[in-house]
Amino acid sequence: MSDHPTNLMHVQRLGVLTQHELIVLVHADCPVCRSEGMSAHSQVTITHGDNSIIATLYQVTEDWLPVGTVGLADLAWERLGVEAGDTVRITHAPPLMSLGFVRQRIFDDGLNEAQIREIVTDIVRGAYSDIHLTAFVTATAAKPLSTREVISLTRAMIDTGDRIDWGVTPVADKHCVGGLPANRTTPIVVSIAAANGLLIPKTSSRAITSPAGTADTMETLTRVDLNRDELRKVIQTEGGCFIWGDAVDFSPADTAIIRVERALNFDSAGSMVASVLSKKIAAGATHVVIDIPVGPTAKIRNRAQARDLADLFTTVASTFGLALRIEVSDGSQPIGRGIGPALEARDVVNVLKRAPNAPQDLREKSLTLAGAVLELTEKAGTGEGLAIATETLDSGRAWDKFLAICKAQGGVFDPPVAKFQRPVNATRSGRVAAIDNHRLARVAKLAGAPDDKAAGLDLHVRIGDAVRQGTPLYTLHTESIGELTYVLDYVKSNPDIIELTR
Amino acid sequence: MSDHPTNLMHVQRLGVLTQHELIVLVHADCPVCRSEGMSAHSQVTITHGDNSIIATLYQVTEDWLPVGTVGLADLAWERLGVEAGDTVRITHAPPLMSLGFVRQRIFDDGLNEAQIREIVTDIVRGAYSDIHLTAFVTATAAKPLSTREVISLTRAMIDTGDRIDWGVTPVADKHCVGGLPANRTTPIVVSIAAANGLLIPKTSSRAITSPAGTADTMETLTRVDLNRDELRKVIQTEGGCFIWGDAVDFSPADTAIIRVERALNFDSAGSMVASVLSKKIAAGATHVVIDIPVGPTAKIRNRAQARDLADLFTTVASTFGLALRIEVSDGSQPIGRGIGPALEARDVVNVLKRAPNAPQDLREKSLTLAGAVLELTEKAGTGEGLAIATETLDSGRAWDKFLAICKAQGGVFDPPVAKFQRPVNATRSGRVAAIDNHRLARVAKLAGAPDDKAAGLDLHVRIGDAVRQGTPLYTLHTESIGELTYVLDYVKSNPDIIELTR
Incomplete structure (x- = not known):
């Protein structure tokens, strides 16, 4: 990589919000465009001290951006940690060697552990454009990942993120494979489990293909974008939490992959299992309950599909020493009344408060899953989980725990009502x-x-x-x-x- | 779509070069962001009179872009045909219904003609993001297109572009499936064919996965970005041309698909056949010679692969009434000396000028292909094509024709030499x-x-x-x-x- 003085440029904050995209602008007359052979749309590496990002560079031909200055969109500005007046170095992004493995996966064979690790590493360092990411995601959906590949992908995702060790066992978690609108059991299950003294550091995603994820729903009731230190504090005082997983970034590769899956409105079994289990393991979970709703218009259509998925979850979990319990449930219709973040939040609160109009289906399913968590972690004997979960909810202890967690996360909000x-x-x-x-x-x-x-x-x-x-x-x-x-x-x-x- | 006054905004040219991307900026405080629920990264439709584009909208939080103004990157500005002071309408991009067919192609069945047409139509109107395009391209590479799907894709690509009718027959064309560096026979074949009175409106692409396409090479010798009227004029006076296909846009869907394939550094057989034949047919060709180089490190590895590809080309061509001749050639090494646009241009000129140091392999292969074109179009009897082609080259008539075409396209340039x-x-x-x-x-x-x-x-x-x-x-x-x-x-x-x- 050349280190000519023309590669050094002053930063300017553009004040442009781009969501996930790292975009920078330079004037077309900047020497760096010539010395590095950069075109109107190049991938570049920008370095500032120890921070470096791979960004898309566009050229400016008007004079509102001075020659010698690089304009940064807000996300690029934040990731680099620069301040006004700072200087950064711009070079070509290095060639993407792991793309050969993506092509191999499309046209020829499956991938081995080292190849998958190289792809995931490149994804995490931001070297994959939407085109590269989508090719990987689509190839592994059209020609499904083998069990070995799912294990490799899970391990690569864990190793490229930061793992939490809580120093105790059991550490519980739960997950629903989704496909059912509403079905917002998580906040209720977490409240019941934590009220029984369990550690359950549950992180949730935003919607991937659905109208709401647990993080979207809980965001209408409390703060969910806690960082790792804040997460630790909440768990240490309350045992449970309802936070947005991306904010603690247990699996940065998964975050990028899910963004693509969201735009395509699908997720495949192998990538789902790797995504779920890598995040549970990175969050320090030792015991996990997985809910698989089955119905003609749910994500999982029939018992055979559910069995295949359950087998894949079980095999991968056992490779990593994770205790797992699968609950296959009725997926023929939504669970609860509201569909959408605030409307689902209202249902959750009504169940926890034991309101007369609370949706019974949401109550019953949440109790079943909470019972499964209590039994898997041996907080309840076999066959006793449901009764203990019911008592915890009906006594008001689950509602008290819910409020205590929300307060620990930053307060209790009223969900908004649509115009x-x-x-x-x-x-x-x-x-x-x-x-x-x-x-x-x-x-x-x-x-x-x-x-x-x-x-x-x-x-x-x-x-x-x-x-x-x-x-x-x-x-x-x-x-x-x-x-x-x-x-x-x-x-x-x-x-x-x-x-x-x- | 709502037509509230808040959707109407003044345009401002940003002077930002983005290559293929349509990007617009609006201030986050603009009423349109609220009334239409637009986020920091939305797909929007922008309409100005009869023109409309689908663009990516980013939000600006600084005051260099006034509230009520939409800032357009250069490509968006040009596509909309706006001028300073004009007003445009901004609305949500419509939902992308054909994405369901892409998912179907990934997880379940092949697609029928109507489904493929809907996908191609959405691609042409710019509704597919890189993620959507890549999912389609990757799915049809990982699970190859059936012959029926290739025919449907070819037809959809022809129908979504503008077709030229030359009013005569034969109209010749040639194409090489590529994978061999250099191998720049096209300018020589076109010159020989046109010197023999053939109509050969050859359009060429830029490099997809290679260091140079014919358009990249010829751009160092003459102007190649001719529009349709200019193309007609050149063909009417000279019979042949060397122009860049995208500039006349015979298959706008193909242009988008190739951009993705270039980023991934592959093209699959089905998409290649649809791409090549749709452009030939749209350009009015009736007789086409296809060169398939075979070698261990060429795109086509062995005779069996070449036969499969030849069969696919032949079946699809016959569906559209196109006369086809396949030439399988030696693909064990590059043809010619230079690899890269200007270096290949030098070789082409040396062959045409019969310079003593002209690469013999390039001369011989070009003569073989030109002979095949002459025979297929019955400008030469069977077995006589090569002799007529050789005479045309050795007499200097091909070189004269080459210069005449270059002059008709806008002049003859000297290729640049690297520093x-x-x-x-x-x-x-x-x-x-x-x-x-x-x-x-x-x-x-x-x-x-x-x-x-x-x-x-x-x-x-x-x-x-x-x-x-x-x-x-x-x-x-x-x-x-x-x-x-x-x-x-x-x-x-x-x-x-x-x-x-x-």
């Missing part, structure tokens, strides 16, 4: 035969969830309910007329999302 | 046993080709040659010390690119 609410009514009378989870999730997303916290929908019926023509099946919640228009268009052309028999 | 030249010498004596096309191409690319026109390398040996220790095997050409350093690092760790026996 616009519009019922979608039954066009005829009948009985609810089926609910399409996929398209119902799509409705909530078109309504604005999860970006608009208050957006989504409230489901008023469950399978088997009798409905009369003109009564509401669900109510849309949106924050803008624009989104209400989009979602109503979709609802009108999809009248069978909730299927009625006569 | 730095450094020989790579044999570390021992021996005989050349093999040449690794792949890694030799990589050397030329690390030297700066094709972005630096003069960069690349000059190959001094061919398979079978005896070399003495210390004599040059090839000479590196670079425009910067930085690139020379990169490439020398690579060369040192790859001493066996040119393999010697004792």
